[in-house]
Amino acid sequence: MREIDLSFWMPIYFKIAERLKLDVEEDRRATRVMDSLMIGKKDLSEELEDLIKGEDVLVVGNGPSLNRGFDFDGIVITADAASLKYLRLFGREPEVIVSDLDGPPEILSMRSIKVLHAHGDNIGRILELVPRVEELVATTQVEPTERVHNFGGFTDGDRSVFLACICGAKSIRLAGMDFDSVSEYDIAAGKDIRRKMEKLKIARELLKLSIEMGCPLEVGGWS
Numbered sequence: 001m002r003e004i005d006l007s008f009w010m011p012i013y014f015k016i017a018e019r020l021k022l023d024v025e026e027d028r029r030a031t032r033v034m035d036s037l038m039i040g041k042k043d044l045s046e047e048l049e050d051l052i053k054g055e056d057v058l059v060v061g062n063g064p065s066l067n068r069g070f071d072f073d074g075i076v077i078t079a080d081a082a083s084l085k086y087l088r089l090f091g092r093e094p095e096v097i098v099s100d101l102d103g104p105p106e107i108l109s110m111r112s113i114k115v116l117h118a119h120g121d122n123i124g125r126i127l128e129l130v131p132r133v134e135e136l137v138a139t140t141q142v143e144p145t146e147r148v149h150n151f152g153g154f155t156d157g158d159r160s161v162f163l164a165c166i167c168g169a170k171s172i173r174l175a176g177m178d179f180d181s182v183s184e185y186d187i188a189a190g191k192d193i194r195r196k197m198e199k200l201k202i203a204r205e206l207l208k209l210s211i212e213m214g215c216p217l218e219v220g221g222w223s
Contacts, residue, residue: 005153026120038147052167063178079156165215
């Protein structure tokens with residue numbers, strides 16, 4: 001399965017790391033931890049590509065606008081905590097869940113393909129939760145390894161778009177991706193709201209970049 005061109009992606013990542021004061025070496029350490037935990041597990045990256053290639057894709061975030069509902073017939077990718085909200089609102093599980101494991105752990109029991117992300121701030125959750133999942137796609141935002149992929153993107157939402165693009169989606173739409181407000185889950189979970197808002201700015205920037213790369217992402221009302 002194709003991955004992001006590192007000569008293109010890494011300068012973008014380093015700028016994000018500087019902007020958010022990320023520890024690049026911790027991101028690399030998290031990747032090594034994830035790689036070690038993938039030994040003996042099934043990597044579903046080829047199945048993921050087969051699922052998405054040539055299909056219409058909807059990327060679902062956990063923003064307030066998701067409550068308005070929508071009509072869609074295609075492959076649904078949910079970003080972390082949006083998975084439970086999507087199930088509650090529409091009575092079905094998404095085909096794919098993209099998560100850095102800071103959402104509700106119940107999502108790991110869904111039948112969806114899990115795309116689980118390693119970064120320096122979630123090593124503890126990787127060690128706790130990844131052993132529970134026998135089949136998954138492991139991802140990183142730094143250099144990939146034999147068992148951990150880099151498809152581009154930074155937050156769960158924009159990573160979902162980059163993933164769909166890499167997998168050859170025919171079209172990509174967004175739902176519940178609200179870049180000017182945080183979700184009730186973020187507030188209840190006690191997340192740093194100022195930092196969250198900065199990450200949403202980065203997500204918007206990366207989505208614009210994905211269009212420049214040729215991703216078939218519909219602009220809609222978010223740009």
